Amino acid sequence: MWTSLLQVFSCICSVVFTTLHAVPPKIIDYGQLVLPLLPSELAHVACVALVLAAYAWGNNLYFYFVHVYAPAMFIKATLLPLTILPDSNPECKVWHPLKCLTRNDMLPSGHMLAACSASLCFESPLARLAAALCGVLLVSSKMHFSVDVLLSAWLVRLLFLLSEKIL
Numbered sequence: 001m002w003t004s005l006l007q008v009f010s011c012i013c014s015v016v017f018t019t020l021h022a023v024p025p026k027i028i029d030y031g032q033l034v035l036p037l038l039p040s041e042l043a044h045v046a047c048v049a050l051v052l053a054a055y056a057w058g059n060n061l062y063f064y065f066v067h068v069y070a071p072a073m074f075i076k077a078t079l080l081p082l083t084i085l086p087d088s089n090p091e092c093k094v095w096h097p098l099k100c101l102t103r104n105d106m107l108p109s110g111h112m113l114a115a116c117s118a119s120l121c122f123e124s125p126l127a128r129l130a131a132a133l134c135g136v137l138l139v140s141s142k143m144h145f146s147v148d149v150l151l152s153a154w155l156v157r158l159l160f161l162l163s164e165k166i167l
Helices: 002-020 030-034 041-056 060-081 110-120 126-142 148-167
Strands: none
Touching: 030 110, 030 126, 030 148, 041 060, 041 110, 041 126, 060 148, 110 126, 110 148, 126 148
């Protein structure tokens, strides 16, 4: 009951906020405005470390790869050509191979899909916290918009719940 009321209330608040908000000339990411700017290498290292840890010590890696990560990447592949967002890093207006590897490859975040899928291999809240940290680092380094990271986390969660129901 309370969950349904909270969902309805959040939907109403979102519609009111977006309706009353002036359309900006560029994308405004409130997550990036709040967080300090960090080097993108931190986000890469954190996400790769979580994936490697899942490979080395995780449980059911194959299951989560086949039933969560692979379908999530398929969904990403179908969403990418539909709406091309501007790069979240202002330095990437011109492509640079060392700074802008993921130019316009935004929605949803593949880094976060990998981190969240890897965190499922551990039955630990600490692993979920590590995936959340990866998300914060991705936003604060301006590798991704907040919406990319949140959509990835929700997508992995939904695919995980769906795979548990079906299998």
